[in-house]
Amino acid sequence: MVTHSRRTITPLELPAGGDVSLSIHEYEGSEGPTVYVQAAQHGREVNGTEVLRRLHDELVEADIAGRVIAVPVADPLTFDHASYTASRGIDETNPNMNRVWPGDSEGSAHGRIAAALWEHASAADAVVDLHTMSPDALSHVVVTEGDRESIALAEAFGTDLTLVEPLPGDSEGDEDTDEEWHRRNFSGKLRVTAARRGIPCITPELGSHTRVQESAVETGLVGLRNALRHLGVLPGDPVGNGRTERARNHLGRVRADESGLFVPGEVAVGDRVTEGDRLGTLYGPTDYGVRQEVRADREGVLYALTREATVVAGDTLANVALPLE
Numbered sequence: 001m002v003t004h005s006r007r008t009i010t011p012l013e014l015p016a017g018g019d020v021s022l023s024i025h026e027y028e029g030s031e032g033p034t035v036y037v038q039a040a041q042h043g044r045e046v047n048g049t050e051v052l053r054r055l056h057d058e059l060v061e062a063d064i065a066g067r068v069i070a071v072p073v074a075d076p077l078t079f080d081h082a083s084y085t086a087s088r089g090i091d092e093t094n095p096n097m098n099r100v101w102p103g104d105s106e107g108s109a110h111g112r113i114a115a116a117l118w119e120h121a122s123a124a125d126a127v128v129d130l131h132t133m134s135p136d137a138l139s140h141v142v143v144t145e146g147d148r149e150s151i152a153l154a155e156a157f158g159t160d161l162t163l164v165e166p167l168p169g170d171s172e173g174d175e176d177t178d179e180e181w182h183r184r185n186f187s188g189k190l191r192v193t194a195a196r197r198g199i200p201c202i203t204p205e206l207g208s209h210t211r212v213q214e215s216a217v218e219t220g221l222v223g224l225r226n227a228l229r230h231l232g233v234l235p236g237d238p239v240g241n242g243r244t245e246r247a248r249n250h251l252g253r254v255r256a257d258e259s260g261l262f263v264p265g266e267v268a269v270g271d272r273v274t275e276g277d278r279l280g281t282l283y284g285p286t287d288y289g290v291r292q293e294v295r296a297d298r299e300g301v302l303y304a305l306t307r308e309a310t311v312v313a314g315d316t317l318a319n320v321a322l323p324l325e
């Protein structure tokens with residue numbers, strides 16, 4: 001039988017005196033590994049929270065080996081505003097919670113929340129950090145290159161694409177990638193922090209933030225069940241869950257050279273493209289002129305293509321990952 005408990009911790013108080021509380025669910029069965037799962041450290045990414053609600057109904061009835069620790073809302077500061085980052089008024093130094101791991105109990109707001117959660121994540125045998133990307137991306141799981149246990153966990157989880165990302169300084173990473181890595185503070189991601197401590201960790205990116213999308217929730221729920229089966233917490237073997245192609249992310253992206261209105265071409269996410277393939281056209285909305293024929297920057301799997309038409313120079317329009325066999 002499973003014992004379920006829910007407790008609340010309060011790592012932070014807001015200026016007017018309101019508590020920032022985190023709910024931690026714990027499911028304990030017979031002997032086995034401990035798995036830490038969290039959702040919504042980017043508050044608008046609500047599909048993971050819905051996945052954990054549905055998983056709860058299954059876990060309380062299941063025969064589990066080990067423990068599952070689940071945090072449905074990892075960042076209340078952004079969840080309450082359905083936002084990606086917190087306002088600078090709340091956390092000026094670290095508006096993005098996924099740049100502060102392992103956190104700092106005496107640091108900024110996000111540092112304190114992450115530190116409280118890291119106590120649980122760091123004691124686990126595996127970590128799943130549920131996210132959602134834009135509705136314009138293929139569902140995928142991000143994992144650290146060369147991290148065999150995490151890659152096996154990612155492939156058990158499923159989704160359409162397993163996206164391996166090199167750590168900076170790796171032989172195959174190029175200098176631009178390393179520079180971007182440091183500039184964007186990627187070493188503070190939960191996945192990277194866990195990987196460096198030897199804890200297998202995956203970041204599923206389900207479809208569509210802000211709204212609960214059935215297909216994304218289903219992919220997440222099947223994926224989590226698969227991950228728990230792979231780890232031996234749930235009985236049985238993982239089942240099919242998407243295309244599970246493997247590709248390498250270079251952090252490269254196709255950007256808008258100028259501002260304007262973007263009209264996507266006859267391509268869809270998941271397509272194989274070759275360098276130079278036309279992905280769409282950027283127009284001047286008032287002069288009707290073509291400002292940019294937007295083309296694939298490399299051969300690979302098109303895994304994101306924006307459908308947000310109004311773009312500013314420098315915006316990301318598409319992402320292409322290098323397929324791996």
Ligand SMILES: [Zn+2]
Pocket residue numbers: 042045131132
């Ligand atoms: Zn996210």
